[in-house]
Amino acid sequence: MPIHNADIAAVFSEIADLLEIESANPFRIRAYRNAARVVGDASVDVCGMVAGEKDLRMLPGIGADLAAKIREIVQTGKCAFLDRLHGEVPPAIAELLHIPGLGPMRVRILWHALGVETLEQLRRVAGEGRIREVPGFGEKSEQKILQAVEAHLSKTQRFTLAVATQYVDALAAHLKAAAGVDRVEAAGSFRRRRETVGDLDMLVTAAANSPVTAAFTGYEEVAEVLASGPTRASVRLKSGLQVDLRVVAPESYGAALYYFTGSKAHNVAVRRLAQERGLKINEYGVFRGDARIAGESEESVFEAVGLPWIPPELREDRGEIDAAMKGRLPALVDLEDLRGDLHCHTKATDGRDTLEAMAQAAKAAGLEYLAITEHSQRLAMARGLDAERLAAQIDEIDRLNDKLRGIRLLKGIEVDILEDGKLDLPDAVLARLDIVVASIHSHFDLPQAKQTRRVLKAMDHKHFTLMGHPTARLLDEREPCELDMPRIIRHARERGCGLELNSQPDRLDLVDTWCKAAKEEGVLVSIDSDAHSVRDFANLRFGIGQARRGWLEAADVLNARPLAELRRLVGH
DNA sequence: GCCGTTTTCGGCCCGACTGTTTTCAGTCG
Numbered sequence: 001m002p003i004h005n006a007d008i009a010a011v012f013s014e015i016a017d018l019l020e021i022e023s024a025n026p027f028r029i030r031a032y033r034n035a036a037r038v039v040g041d042a043s044v045d046v047c048g049m050v051a052g053e054k055d056l057r058m059l060p061g062i063g064a065d066l067a068a069k070i071r072e073i074v075q076t077g078k079c080a081f082l083d084r085l086h087g088e089v090p091p092a093i094a095e096l097l098h099i100p101g102l103g104p105m106r107v108r109i110l111w112h113a114l115g116v117e118t119l120e121q122l123r124r125v126a127g128e129g130r131i132r133e134v135p136g137f138g139e140k141s142e143q144k145i146l147q148a149v150e151a152h153l154s155k156t157q158r159f160t161l162a163v164a165t166q167y168v169d170a171l172a173a174h175l176k177a178a179a180g181v182d183r184v185e186a187a188g189s190f191r192r193r194r195e196t197v198g199d200l201d202m203l204v205t206a207a208a209n210s211p212v213t214a215a216f217t218g219y220e221e222v223a224e225v226l227a228s229g230p231t232r233a234s235v236r237l238k239s240g241l242q243v244d245l246r247v248v249a250p251e252s253y254g255a256a257l258y259y260f261t262g263s264k265a266h267n268v269a270v271r272r273l274a275q276e277r278g279l280k281i282n283e284y285g286v287f288r289g290d291a292r293i294a295g296e297s298e299e300s301v302f303e304a305v306g307l308p309w310i311p312p313e314l315r316e317d318r319g320e321i322d323a324a325m326k327g328r329l330p331a332l333v334d335l336e337d338l339r340g341d342l343h344c345h346t347k348a349t350d351g352r353d354t355l356e357a358m359a360q361a362a363k364a365a366g367l368e369y370l371a372i373t374e375h376s377q378r379l380a381m382a383r384g385l386d387a388e389r390l391a392a393q394i395d396e397i398d399r400l401n402d403k404l405r406g407i408r409l410l411k412g413i414e415v416d417i418l419e420d421g422k423l424d425l426p427d428a429v430l431a432r433l434d435i436v437v438a439s440i441h442s443h444f445d446l447p448q449a450k451q452t453r454r455v456l457k458a459m460d461h462k463h464f465t466l467m468g469h470p471t472a473r474l475l476d477e478r479e480p481c482e483l484d485m486p487r488i489i490r491h492a493r494e495r496g497c498g499l500e501l502n503s504q505p506d507r508l509d510l511v512d513t514w515c516k517a518a519k520e521e522g523v524l525v526s527i528d529s530d531a532h533s534v535r536d537f538a539n540l541r542f543g544i545g546q547a548r549r550g551w552l553e554a555a556d557v558l559n560a561r562p563l564a565e566l567r568r569l570v571g572h
Numbered sequence: 573g574c575c576g577t578t579t580t581c582g583g584c585c586c587g588a589c590t591g592t593t594t595t596c597a598g599t600c601g
Contacts, residue, residue: 025573027573027584028574029573030574034573035573062574063574064573100599100600102599105599136591138592140592144590188601199601227590227600232587234601267585267586271585272584274585275584275585280586283588284587
């Protein structure tokens with residue numbers, strides 16, 4: 001079994017949890033947490049670095065000790081230090097840290113006082129009224145813990161960006177109606193365009209006497225008020241989504257927006273920069289001693305520490321601060337940069353609208369070309385096209401193109417990659433197409449070596465243009481296929497193929513870190529809607545968000561090219 | 573445990589809210 005970056009990150013996270021319960025040096029704990037994040041986010045395969053005997057200390061926050069632990073994990077699948085910790089602290093106890101309101105200190109107290117080592121035991125002692133007897137706890141804490149455990153056991157979920165958008169829009173409208181409210185912005189991971197958000201951070205600027213906090217906790221969708229003060233409040237909506245509200249004066253807008261956009265790791269790194277310059281950054285501004293020198297805009301905050309404004313999507317402490325210092329920030333791709341879309345479906349298969357309706361919708365979305373890429377015959381459930389029906393659609397597209405103005409339809413297919421790596425339609429009909437998107441829709445769980453061979457072989461096909469939703473993951477539903485992505489990206493470069501970034505909110509596949517790896521390798525990415533109806537072109541903005549998180553510029557995006565250039569690039 | 577254009581040792585980001593307190597630690601973001 002190959003060791004993934006995520007496996008190594010999980011080991012370091014667990015070590016950090018257990019060390020926390022042991023009250024270890026907080027900075028040592030931070031080093032493990034930081035290492036977990038760096039390895040988990042890395043766009044290089046750490047396992048491959050070990051195999052290639054690369055120096056792991058190239059990774060920020062990885063020194064001699066952690067490098068040795070990574071090698072140990074990759075080579076043996078185990079970590080002796082973690083095993084030792086398991087002998088000192090019951091392993092399941094780390095899970096208790098994920099209960100809101102319980103930190104390392106209180107977990108340790110409950111463990112020592114009541115022998116609580118698991119979530120089930122925690123629920124039992126809370127239900128029996130024994131927690132209130134423990135010094136430092138009271139009846140209220142006990143109630144909160146009981147509720148939190150039950151909520152946790154019934155699975156806490158994250159929300160896709162598309163769903164979160166609906167909550168943001170409705171709540172923002174409600175808050176704007178409160179007296180004295182000036183601006184309302186969603187900050188946090190929503191503004192950074194992470195593919196899912198665990199909670200919403202709403203920032204409001206308002207006059208000092210504004211009743212906006214009361215308006216917030218009184219919002220009709222609120223199920224529970226978790227906390228409420230003059231400048232902060234937290235609620236849980238009926239949907240289970242937690243929303244945190246922060247209220248600041250207008251002159252602090254930029255500092256607060258910056259601060260609450262995060263990420264935490266990014267903020268910590270920038271505050272350290274500020275510290276070196278004798279400055280302090282908080283949510284109210286940038287301060288030299290008691291004097292406030294910036295904060296009304298985000299730009300002013302960055303300027304105070306000698307940096308240009310960094311787009312929110314890059315603020316993950318993945319090298320953006322270094323790039324900003326060197327004047328090498330990417331000019332990130334925008335929705336307006338897209339000239340076309342290379343993946344959509346119509347009524348002929350599992351789409352809902354006609355060819356012409358899809359063409360008009362694409363034009364209305366500001367696009368100049370649209371590839372029609374139905375499913376192929378193997379996908380019977382979607383009424384996939386065989387060679388004959390595809391030939392008929394090709395003719396229909398030719399006829400339609402004669403009368404369409406301002407939008408050009410391209411002939412394409414989303415052809416299945418069969419288990420053996422062959423494509424699901426004969427060469428003769430594929431040769432008539434402008435775009436061949438090839439996708440995996442079956443045998444998702446092949447072992448990595450076999451799955452990788454399958455894709456590499458498909459890419460070797462002379463008509464292969466683009467790998468559709470490359471890892472086939474579905475958020476919250478299906479794990480990504482086991483693929484050696486660095487190898488696939490290299491192969492795409494050698495073969496001149498592209499990779500798709502599918503914009504469906506529950507796909508967003510290619511993910512940001514692989515987008516960055518593709519860019520670094522010189523492989524073009526196509527940001528496609530995979531629209532199944534005229535409304536789905538709106539999803540392109542989510543793909544753009546993921547692309548921006550992956551540092552992509554317009555030049556890295558296949559469908560940001562004008563049609564003539566696109567045709568040249570794909571060889572048709 | 574990491575890191576160094578002031579350091580190979582001694583630093584390592586900042587403030588609000590809650591509950592159980594008698595002045596603040598713990599937790600969270």
